[in-house]
Amino acid sequence: MCDQGSHVMRGQTLFHDRLHPEIVFVSPVSGVVESITLGPRRSLSALVIRLEVGQHEPDPITMPMSSATEVRAALLAKGFWPAFLTRPFGRIPAPDAEAEAIFVTMTPDNPHAPDPRVVLADEQDVFTAGLKAVALLTSGKVHVCQTPATDIAAGLGDRIRGAFFASGGASGLTGTHIHRLHPVGPGRSVWSIGYQDVLSIGKMVMTGAHDFSRVVALTGPRAREPRLVRTITGASLTELTGGEALPDPRGLPPCVLSGSATSGRRAAWLGRYHQQITLLDDVPSRREPSAKGLVKRLCLVSSRPAPVIPTAALESALDFGVPVIPFLRALSVGDAETASRLGCLEMVEEDLAAVSLACTSGADYGRMLRHVLDELAEDA
């Protein structure tokens, strides 16, 4: 819906979902479309907008948001719909889908992620407005999962209720909250949304403005000055981290991850659902063994996952009440039926990050899970 070189305004629709044209993706900034890259099978892989400073920002347009249909229409039209993710499958919900419950995730999953209470410190009212709007989308409960302290969702009616989870590790992940409070499975679906998206929705409700700013934590061993940074979703990480990295004795550039050190991915742009940027040491490329002939063939480094040796660490790394080893075996052979009966519908990639790190095999179980989930989603 836009061409290379065209000027776009903040909040202007850039493209929409192929299956559901109602789900639109809007521009987080005003600027010029610099490049559009298409991926395999005519998918859109990147759309780069160069920010133009000093351009006239569009006037905020308030939309009526007092009933469920109005909220739904407003969120779809203003491009906030992709903030929701369904569980099972971890995808953007269909425009007409109903959620049994909505989970607002306010627990950092690692000690370096931004503290939600700091981010929301001065904007309680805006956040509350956002929560109320989100609550109109479901007839069930809205669980505001937060770290133990004063209840941020107190006094908002009995459908919006606070739940308390310790920060860090598994208990900070949305998957754990859903497993504890509202287990999902075939035919039972809940949505989750991050607190910063609720805040943006709150701003839209109150002022009508498009606010895609995001507070992210700049962390990692190579970060010169770890701190919170206010930026926008989809910001260029190369520009954002320029000059932020500590020099490396070997002169290697840092490895920039969007997301945390365990579940983040190497990226050039800030991910839609990420609130953290991690700067790690780059991995030096592996040296070829200097030996020759038979010895070299014995010094091979396997390109396949090593065997799974059942250790106690595996059992404690996955907190979903599933028999861990049979579940990992089902995932690694792509047995979607067994994996689904053991409860893989409750999980997404980030939930398996810890178990992948603890396993002897070095296999990426998150990727295997996505493979299985895609297969299950096709049948569903």
Add this chain to the structure above:
Amino acid sequence: MTGWLLDPHLMRQRSGWSPARVTLAQLIALAAPVGVSVAERGAAQIGVLTTALVTCLIWEMAFALIRERALSWHTATVALIFTVLAPETLPLWQVAMAASFGVVFGELVFGGRGYGIVSGAAAAAGFLVFSFTGAGLATVSGAMALATLPGALLLLLGGLISWRVLVSAVAVLIAFGLARDGADSLLLVLTTAVFGLVFLVADPVAAASTQPGRLVYGGLAGLLIVLFDTIEGPAIAPAAIVFACLLASLFAPLIDYLDVKLAVRRREARHG
């Protein structure tokens, strides 16, 4: 499946066990028992040790070359466990034959450590007892039992063997020991069984892999040990442990299967 490995930055963050570290921990745990066996049985035992080690490593290298896989060195632990079980009076060619059978048909034909269904050392010891008339296994002394304990502690703390397997197997042995010979015999029962329990029965790959399944598996192994025990009196024959271990590991997949069925049913009941 290929191409399912972790991203390099995650690979580097793995602080837990890798197959090589597991092998190393097992070798450290086995050092004391092997030392005691050499001290007790003299120079002949060094011959057994060397033969077993060389045989196992040659087979591992052969399979690594043919399959173009990395070496895991795990067959060294098979050789060490087998050395402790084998008596020093055994002809060396028999040692080589039994060790070959154990590593090849216990582990390597399945793809190596972690892919097999029985413990390689148990397969080797079982082959030895079945194939050569007059060949028995070495009896376990008190010093050997003591030397096993630090290694057992190391493996337990590292999570490489499950306390569930050990506790349920020991509970069954104690119950039968009490019923048969009274409380005085318990020490002898445990002394003769401890090495086999720690290094054969509790092998994480051969044992059941679900938490309740491990309790059942340990109990089954204990029962089979009592059943196969041919020695009069409270002491337990090493061969009884070996065969109990082999048979119990054949039942481990069935135990896992049943436990997974139960887990699925519990899940369905909870989620409606």
